[in-house]
Amino acid sequence: MQALLLICHGSRLKEGSEQAKSFVQQCIESIDTPIKEICFLELAEPSIKEGFETCIKKGATKIAVVPVLLLSANHSKRDIPDELIKLRNQYPAVEITYGRPFGVHESISDLLWEKINNKVSSLKDTSHVLLIGRGSSDPDVKRDLELIAKQLRERYRVPQIQACFLTGSKPRFEDALTKIQEACDQVVIVPYLLFTGLLLKGINKTINEYKGHNEKEIMICEALGYHPILRKVLETRINETLNDKERNAFVPRSLKSYKQISGDSRWR
Incomplete structure (x- = not known):
């Protein structure tokens, strides 16, 4: 029997985890799969192991696993596969995609x-958009967010746009904000985050500090939220995983190999 296991990140704020769960529940309503479960990578329950074993208890012989994460980084290429390797060894008869x-x-x-x-x-000709990602030591995060910024610039003719990061990648948000203020009249901050949480509070704190030292117009947009567009993207990822089992078959590799898999376009 086929099961679908959606893995959300989890949050220190209970509200954040509940928002993620509610969003995923809406997304999987239309998915015709007998068993559908939601779990969390960290900071919330059930865990990946608990979600996986719940699927098995309900009769699953095949489990399609989909990470509910914005970008392909260490969580999707190392942390989750590491857990799935352990579960595959424990339940070798279960087919995993x-x-x-x-x-x-x-x-x-x-x-x-x-x-x-x-x-x-x-937007003014002198406007500058900062697209802020969480950041990661994984270079693919920088590459992908810069590609998303490029798509936005080309599709909507945004005068100037730059990807920056809160941690782990460069340029850092604070450095990018300091640099562009010298050359523009209006700064528009776009947080590339799913929901309002501790990271967004940190961004607001930084902006307020900068506003106290200059007269530049700095505006911050809302977090992405669980938007209908993201719902369609997640539904696409779910159907890919369910319908193309050969391409998405989970074959245990070393963790190093999982990091190298980013060269495959399917991880973008």
């Missing part, structure tokens, strides 16, 4: 443009 995160999808630029329009009536 493993999908990909939201990644780089052309429709995401539409969502980002909507967020900008909700905050700014029109």
